[in-house]
Amino acid sequence: MSTKQSLRITEIFFSLQGETSRVGLPTVFVRLTGCPLRCGYCDSEYAFHGGESWTIDRILEEIRQHGTPYVCVTGGEPLAQKGCLTLLTRLCDEGFAVSLETSGALPIDHVDPRVSRIVDIKTPGSGEVMKNHWQNLNVLTRADELKFVICHEADYQWARQLIMDYSIHHRCPVLMSPVHGGVEPDELANWILRDKLPVRYQLQLHKVLWGNTPGK
Template sequence: MAELAPSLRITEVFFSLQGETSRMGVPTVFVRLTGCPLRCGYCDSAYAFHGGETQSFDTIVEKVRSFGAKTVCVTGGEPLAQKHSLAFLKHLCDEGFDVSLETSGALPIEHVDPRVSRIVDIKTPGSGELAKMRWENLAAVNNSDEIKFVLCDRADYEWARDLLRDQKLAERAPVLFSPVWETLKPADLAAWVLEDKLPVRMQVQLHKILWGDRPGV
């Protein structure tokens, strides 16, 4: 019997400015996949934990293409938790898109198509999901990827700073430090990064400054 065409469970596809990472500000199509095995206390995308709609690759790509942009960010939920996400990432690259992936760090990243830039979170103690971190992922990141810490408070900051130094993370890939929205004051994080002269890129979520904390932007 012929296999059904591969599909994904999708929460939303939308066009916005990339609000995170070193690609911040670039017009980007976002594909948000449904479902996540983690429950970070601060998650701003909990609406993607359930629901969504099953769509074929062709349907998703047609929607992506309709925005007329070359840059695509696959996020979630946790994209790598879906069976066909690796094939989908490869398909987007084959179709000529410039693709980035937002992933929690809890699932294997090494089989992601090498043309994809992988933004790999290291979940902190404050996220409540540190125990899910798959530390082997760190050996797989390279200079076209980014390692990202989303920080709840000073304790998270010190934990991330110490890990950055001990594991020489900045030598593996660019490192991002981002405050949890409306939880850690960006100016506090900026002062700490400067005081410790950390080799990281501090970033705030541009889309929330522009449009607030809501789906679809």
């Protein structure tokens, strides 16, 4: 089936997945342009504006050239473009293992159920905590993952309380990572161990390997 619908694309690149349970897997990343949030620690501000118009057919053609089954649709905020839902379904129909990285500010209930939804919960330290779309918590499944980016200990305590109050770890795997260049990685690790918090600690592998280089 041909799909002529277009999306605004900042970049498509081949790299190692740096986060989530798929960390380390060779993955094609499709970075959509635009985001309604302005998190203080954002590392993809270059995706807020610009980009180029690509048809979904062209996107699929580019992805196939890299020879990997893993595709991650990210941003910006990919769900800010209506055509993102069509792209996700088309990728699944083509047999790819698809993940979606979303800020958690927009509803995820219409995303194709074959997609693994990686949903960020914005902490107070992000500056965008008021943008969280809390209803998303009700539709998470074990195929999804929830992520907290921690700026400081107050963020950690806020996230810890939320996890325990709503038993989020029983809904889906919970990820927790330190802001790159912010809270020390060993500090966050020690807090998690101290509290026996049922989360997966993660560092951004791509930052360890390549720093803040776009397209990595």
